[in-house]
Amino acid sequence: MASIISSQLKKITGSNITLPKGFTAAGINCGIKFKKKDLGIILSEKPASAAAVYTTSKIKAAPLEVTKESIETEGLLQAVIVNSGNANAFTGEQGRMHAYAMCREVSERFGLLDHHVGVASTGIIGETMPIEKILQGIQQLTPAAQVDRAMEFSQSILTTDTKTKNACYSFNIGESEVILAGTAKGSGMIHPNMATMLSFLTTDANISSEHLHLALKKVTDQSFNCITVDGETSTNDMVLILANGLAGHEELSPEHPDWGTFLQALTLTCTELAKSIARDGEGATKLIEVTVEGAATGDEARAAAKSIVGSPLVKSAIFGCDPNWGRIVAVLGYAGVEICPDSIDLSIGNFPVLRQSKIEDFNHDEISDYLTGSEISITVNLHKGNGKGKAWGCDLTYDYVQINSSYTT
Amino acid sequence: MASIISSQLKKITGSNITLPKGFTAAGINCGIKFKKKDLGIILSEKPASAAAVYTTSKIKAAPLEVTKESIETEGLLQAVIVNSGNANAFTGEQGRMHAYAMCREVSERFGLLDHHVGVASTGIIGETMPIEKILQGIQQLTPAAQVDRAMEFSQSILTTDTKTKNACYSFNIGESEVILAGTAKGSGMIHPNMATMLSFLTTDANISSEHLHLALKKVTDQSFNCITVDGETSTNDMVLILANGLAGHEELSPEHPDWGTFLQALTLTCTELAKSIARDGEGATKLIEVTVEGAATGDEARAAAKSIVGSPLVKSAIFGCDPNWGRIVAVLGYAGVEICPDSIDLSIGNFPVLRQSKIEDFNHDEISDYLTGSEISITVNLHKGNGKGKAWGCDLTYDYVQINSSYTT
Known part of the structure; x- marks a missing residue:
């Protein structure tokens, strides 16, 4: 279902991160939490241009450093593995080893390059990761391009959130229809500063990692960075966007006539997700x-x-x-x-x-x-x-x- | 009752702001609040050196501006009139007129110079002062050097506070015994920044307004400015100290051998009051x-x-x-x-x-x-x-x- 915002831009309800071409997802319980989902993956059929913004906290969780390293290698990611229930923050060298191990397990299972995998974590700070459970969990993941699987992913990243948070828009770049979808989590320790909480965006737009980063930085400053629940900046904030180019249009850049449309779609998506986080702030009624x-x-x-x-x-x-x-x-x-x-x-x-x-x-x-x-x-x-x-x-x-x-x- | 902190410095329990020589006080209900005390005065038998630090908020309440003007004229104050229940903040030109009117009513009633009166207010922001009630109340004030009257003053400045807050030390400057006493209020909107909530300090030390300001600035940065209840900096924060010199010693200055003792007494008094405010933070149990x-x-x-x-x-x-x-x-x-x-x-x-x-x-x-x-x-x-x-x-x-x-x- 779509409602038209402008001649260029349509809001998709029933939005999910596997709507852009070539993306699959999954989410399961691997035993970090008692019953709720706690491990999820997003997978692209081909390596996607990737860009991310991270917390400005001086105490950065291990997965953020590992994801940053992966993106810096080639500007590409093909998968992101995410767990909730444990933030893998303030866990020192062991934490970094655990973040690498998660990436490696994913690259082996799905036949990817190690540096094409990103990783994110959210939950309690300072506790050792139950890494065996997570590695076994990765073996159980069967990503697919289905609404249910996408929703399972959105659930698997939640902590004190009471609701999943999704947004999706479609628009044209030249003659091609492009879809941009996003999901996010966040309820407490929310006061993003030049970066934000966990949010994952997928698009089949064709755009370089460099230009994707330019757009993401600009848009997060006016969306995710404009929300606060309790004035607390987290150690694990991250927004990550993957663009796999499968929409097939000419490459986007600030000089492209449809650059503005892309920015607008990204702004609407991020603002909608940011407002969902604020609305679902811990204990909030308004x-x-x-x-x-x-x-x-x-x-x-x-x-x-x-x-x-x-x-x-x-x-x-x-x-x-x-x-x-x-x-x-x-x-x-x-x-x-x-x-x-x-x-x-x-x-x-x-x-x-x-x-x-x-x-x-x-x-x-x-x-x-x-x-x-x-x-x-x-x-x-x-x-x-x-x-x-x-x-x-x-x-x-x-x-x-x-x-x-x-x-x- | 006094307990000895050092050979120089004694803590006085049963502390009150009329213990230093030449100070009297009073507090009554004048009808701003339903029943609780809401109007108080501190009076010195002679004009006292005065120094104050104020909120750094860009929205400063009218009484702060008027007090600042009074002190800037000669560096002296002989009385301070304080009301609670209405902050006289964000009340524009009318607010300033009301603050002046309070000072004038006090100077006339007690035969003082207009610019020897300071004024402070605390309570709801943005409401017009019930000025007639206050001016009539000033006529009812009968300040005396008694514990009961000092306690009535301490009560008259409270808002959501559950307790009065007092501290008092005695020490020697040369051969003279000097007393420094203070009272404070504050419970919510507490996050003083280079200044603080309402606190009034009296001493019979002999010291110029200039040196008193030097000492006060240094000490508030390490006491009142180090507390927070809710991260909210108020429009009405003020710490005011009056030194009437009646202890009779040679004038204090940073070169005087007992300057350190005076600073220590001021630090202990302000820290004790600051901790009392934190302990009595709105809703606090610890x-x-x-x-x-x-x-x-x-x-x-x-x-x-x-x-x-x-x-x-x-x-x-x-x-x-x-x-x-x-x-x-x-x-x-x-x-x-x-x-x-x-x-x-x-x-x-x-x-x-x-x-x-x-x-x-x-x-x-x-x-x-x-x-x-x-x-x-x-x-x-x-x-x-x-x-x-x-x-x-x-x-x-x-x-x-x-x-x-x-x-x-």
Whole structure:
């Protein structure tokens, strides 16, 4: 099923990462977790151009280093192996050996080159990987181009997530129909910084690894990097895209007339996945979207929006349907962006609260009532320039505390 | 009652801000709140050298600007008027007029110069001050040098705090006994940045406003600026110290042989108040002290410590007595300080968890048991240099969410 966004771009519902030509996937339980799926694979019929962005944390998990090495060799990947339940982070030399072993097991099983395999992990930090279970699990994987298998993959990468997260668009490059699909996980420890949580994107577009990286970097800065659940940047954040070229069009580059279409599809896909993560934040009951206009620059607009949506006081107030707008203004004071305290506009939903920093004649109960909804929008105009940006987050609830007070026990 | 810290320095229990010579205080309910005290005054028998540090938020409350103006005129204050229940923040020109009106009412009632009065406010942001009630309240204030009156002042500045916060030390400058006392409030919106929440310090030391500011700046950076409850920097943070010179010693300056004693007394007083604020953080059940050693610099040590104690995941884990040490390490990754991921020591209480990033043979249950206590200490050694620093915070509990989901309603 597809709905048309523009003449060029169609949103595919029932989206899954095996819709682009030549991709298969699978997900199983290999015993890291008790029953839930914990091991998944994405496989391309031929080596695909690959690009990834990683966490900026100084403590990077072993699989990120190994994936980076693989991509740097040729710019190509043909498979990605992913486990949940154990982050393989802060595991030293042994962790690196385990990440290599996972890649090697995949390359042997599917007849690939070692450096054509990427690896990702998510779960508890600092625990040794149950590597035997994982290697045996790899032998059980039977990837196929089926919705069910793709969904099994999406399930296998989840931790405290309550839902799988998928998005998919189709568009034309020249005469060829191209599909771009993505899946993601993330619920807590979400405050991506120049990189993001786990997300895997597949496309049959024909594009070099270099240009793919250019597009991915630009788009993640405005999508995944604009969400926050709890201000915590993870050790395992990674977005990885594979482009196997099977759509058969002339190679994409920034000079190609359809480059803009590709960027737009990538932006829509990443933004949809990013919003799914924010909506499924640990314990969340509401998705909060903050739009900042009139900032000095786009970066400042996004920074201000992310500070508001990251404020525990704003998040708690929205959970309680309390229109405590003074807290939103207080965040602007410390967000590190240029403001003029006497010329701020603020709306909650469609209700104007401040105009040029003067309180509008709003009805407290109407806004409280609006805040009972499941999607809350806040709009700020700083009247400093033309910068505009958005950020997404969720409310802070009792359940966030409950989930995180007993994670390892 | 006094206990001796060093030959020079004694801690006074039953501390109150009227213990230094020449200071009186009072606190009443003037009707901003329903029943609780909401208006207080500190008065000195003669104009006192004054120094203050203020929030670095770009949205500064009106009373801060007015206090700053008063101090800048002569470096002297003789009275400070404080209300709780309304922050007089983001209230524009009318807010400034209300802050001036409070000072004028005090100067007239007590026969002071207008610019010898400081003013502070704390409470809801963005609401118009009920100025008539406050001005009438000022007429009811009858400051005296009594423990009860000092306690009434300490109560009158509270918002969501559950306890008053006081500290007091005596020491000798030359032959004279000098007393330094302080009181503070703060429970939520606590993440002071180069300044702090509301705290008022009185002393009968003889010191110029300039040198008092020098000492205050140095000490707040290592005390109030090292606490966090929720990562939110307030619009109304202020620490104010009054020194009326009535102890009668030769004027203090950095060249005076007892300068170090004065700094030590100020450090002990401010640290004690800062820890009281962290312990009484909104919804908190535990005080958390994080010590970072071996950082590149003292500033980096304090930054790393403050990041750990500010992490919602670490805070939730401690609330749940869950020794999820991987989260502490994850924070070090994004704290913006120099680290070497392979050489980190970590202890929880007296239990070594990591040595040179290798997991020690610790007993999970013993640490869980330790975490049931009301004071938790975490120690990290980064092995990068000689920088050492501490920070204080509290656990994240259901009650934080409860308190903040219905603050204005």
